[in-house]
Amino acid sequence: VSFGVRLTVAYDGTEFAGFQVQPGQRTVAGALADAAQRVCRHDVTIRGASRTDAGVHAEGQVAAFACERELPATRWLLALNRYLPPDVAVRACEPCAPDYEPRFDALDKTYRYLFHLGSTRDPLLRRNAWHLGRRIVGRVPAPGPGVGVPLALDAMRAACARLEGTHDFRAFRAAADKRENTTRTLQRVALYEGHAGQPALLALEVRGDAFMMNMVRILAGTLVEVGCGRLSPDDVSSLLSARGERRDAGMTAPPHGLTLVAVTLGRLRSVRAPASR
Amino acid sequence: VSFGVRLTVAYDGTEFAGFQVQPGQRTVAGALADAAQRVCRHDVTIRGASRTDAGVHAEGQVAAFACERELPATRWLLALNRYLPPDVAVRACEPCAPDYEPRFDALDKTYRYLFHLGSTRDPLLRRNAWHLGRRIVGRVPAPGPGVGVPLALDAMRAACARLEGTHDFRAFRAAADKRENTTRTLQRVALYEGHAGQPALLALEVRGDAFMMNMVRILAGTLVEVGCGRLSPDDVSSLLSARGERRDAGMTAPPHGLTLVAVTLGRLRSVRAPASR
Numbered sequence: 001v002s003f004g005v006r007l008t009v010a011y012d013g014t015e016f017a018g019f020q021v022q023p024g025q026r027t028v029a030g031a032l033a034d035a036a037q038r039v040c041r042h043d044v045t046i047r048g049a050s051r052t053d054a055g056v057h058a059e060g061q062v063a064a065f066a067c068e069r070e071l072p073a074t075r076w077l078l079a080l081n082r083y084l085p086p087d088v089a090v091r092a093c094e095p096c097a098p099d100y101e102p103r104f105d106a107l108d109k110t111y112r113y114l115f116h117l118g119s120t121r122d123p124l125l126r127r128n129a130w131h132l133g134r135r136i137v138g139r140v141p142a143p144g145p146g147v148g149v150p151l152a153l154d155a156m157r158a159a160c161a162r163l164e165g166t167h168d169f170r171a172f173r174a175a176a177d178k179r180e181n182t183t184r185t186l187q188r189v190a191l192y193e194g195h196a197g198q199p200a201l202l203a204l205e206v207r208g209d210a211f212m213m214n215m216v217r218i219l220a221g222t223l224v225e226v227g228c229g230r231l232s233p234d235d236v237s238s239l240l241s242a243r244g245e246r247r248d249a250g251m252t253a254p255p256h257g258l259t260l261v262a263v264t265l266g267r268l269r270s271v272r273a274p275a276s277r
Numbered sequence: 278v279s280f281g282v283r284l285t286v287a288y289d290g291t292e293f294a295g296f297q298v299q300p301g302q303r304t305v306a307g308a309l310a311d312a313a314q315r316v317c318r319h320d321v322t323i324r325g326a327s328r329t330d331a332g333v334h335a336e337g338q339v340a341a342f343a344c345e346r347e348l349p350a351t352r353w354l355l356a357l358n359r360y361l362p363p364d365v366a367v368r369a370c371e372p373c374a375p376d377y378e379p380r381f382d383a384l385d386k387t388y389r390y391l392f393h394l395g396s397t398r399d400p401l402l403r404r405n406a407w408h409l410g411r412r413i414v415g416r417v418p419a420p421g422p423g424v425g426v427p428l429a430l431d432a433m434r435a436a437c438a439r440l441e442g443t444h445d446f447r448a449f450r451a452a453a454d455k456r457e458n459t460t461r462t463l464q465r466v467a468l469y470e471g472h473a474g475q476p477a478l479l480a481l482e483v484r485g486d487a488f489m490m491n492m493v494r495i496l497a498g499t500l501v502e503v504g505c506g507r508l509s510p511d512d513v514s515s516l517l518s519a520r521g522e523r524r525d526a527g528m529t530a531p532p533h534g535l536t537l538v539a540v541t542l543g544r545l546r547s548v549r550a551p552a553s554r
Contacts, residue, residue: 012403
């Protein structure tokens with residue numbers, strides 16, 4: 001008999017080569033498998049809801065695995081956190097079906113991209129926010145602490161509104177992504193100033209049913225081009241309606257600004273184990 | 278002729294052996310001196326407002342040095358940030374007297390200590406907040422995300438009120454600190470729940486005219502003992518009025534939860550260079 005375990009996982013992606021296992025690389029799934037194997041005493045395969053890139057963080061990734069040993073969820077939580085390195089932690093643990101597949105259970109995912117608009121770089125934000133310096137924005141930031149980098153937030157907000165809804169996002173995926181179906185639905189694309197009480201942090205929050213390779217990072221990079229006046233909200237609409245190409249969209253924002261905030265589950269109600277939660 | 282340069286400095290203290298230069302160690306003052314020397318082309322001595330411990334962070338440390346080369350403040354800002362490592366940055370730069378001593382110019386300093394009260398550890402907070410797990414608090418935290426660790430915040434707030442004002446803080450300094458005068462004035466000792474929009478973060482803010490070795494960390498550790506019921510607000514009052522000893526106060530909180538937020542300057546108005554700011 002085999003038992004399923006579902007995890008809510010947080011990690012600092014800085015020192016990982018992404019979520020997905022890759023031979024010879026330090027990955028989040030690899031770290032989770034190592035910890036689980038110390039408890040199970042057999043090989044374990046970790047399945048995740050989102051294949052986050054190297055350097056991308058998570059507050060609420062969802063992962064699952066099957067194990068031949070049955071343990072209460074709180075025991076799993078304590079045991080895994082004991083064996084995991086400091087940059088990964090299990091935040092919650094529940095039983096599930098042994099073949100539970102988080103990817104198919106995910107109704108939608110929420111990502112946050114953080115832009116740092118300070119006039120100088122900030123060592124305490126360097127691992128989690130993209131500092132938009134002079135070279136990127138092309139303008140001299142206002143000196144002194146606080147918000148120094150000038151971005152046209154109204155234009156960026158207008159572009160966000162154009163991105164919401166169901167569109168062909170083929171211009172917003174890595175060239176390496178070869179999927180046929182490039183239509184996706186974004187339920188929310190919104191900007192929040194002063195994230196975490198810090199005036200210099202601008203947060204982009206994107207919630208959608210499914211994402212293609214680098215999609216949120218290309219959305220973030222394109223919005224920066226809008227904020228700098230190099231693209232207009234109408235250009236963004238054209239990219240969607242005229243089925244634009246990757247080269248017509250903006251740059252790919254660096255991975256360290258991106259965090260997988262949460263995964264909404266519920267598609268596969270039937271496969272969840274009842275009881276003992 | 279020699280010119281003075283005053284800096285507002287931010288750093289992630291994780292990889293530093295503290296602010297003050299120590300032979301053979303990686304220090305913040307050492308990194309600042311290296312960067313300044315690449316511009317000045319002569320030896321430079323960095324003077325700081327606060328000698329932060331190894332692992333302690335800063336958002337607004339103040340430092341100064343003398344240089345035989347005159348440069349506009351904005352040039353200094355750009356040049357130093359080019360040569361500094363990613364975990365230190367100069368946030369602002371101003372001319373000052375060549376013998377300007379930030380320590381003597383400081384009217385008061387504000388420190389923040391962050392407690393993480395989540396039921397599980399959080400990899401994204403591990404460098405900046407002290408996770409109060411079961412072993413420290415001695416109680417089982419409530420499972421699930423959010424605030425899991427139970428602390429008696431009312432008692433902690435009452436103890437904060439007792440600490441404000443002018444007292445003999447001899448019980449709240451490292452045993453190695455041998456200063457004769459142990460009377461200090463704390464203008465503010467306050468707790469803030471939900472720091473940075475995160476429900477699980479509790480911030481202790483301490484503003485005072487001067488601090489002894491490990492003083493804020495011992496205050497933080499003592500307040501945790503109050504929150505756990507091992508000490509009462511009256512015990513804290515007794516420690517102050519009865520001139521208690523170090524062993525009577527609480528544990529020394531670890532350095533990584535502590536950040537030097539700001540230094541208020543203004544004692545030495547006369548030595549500040551006017552013009553060219």
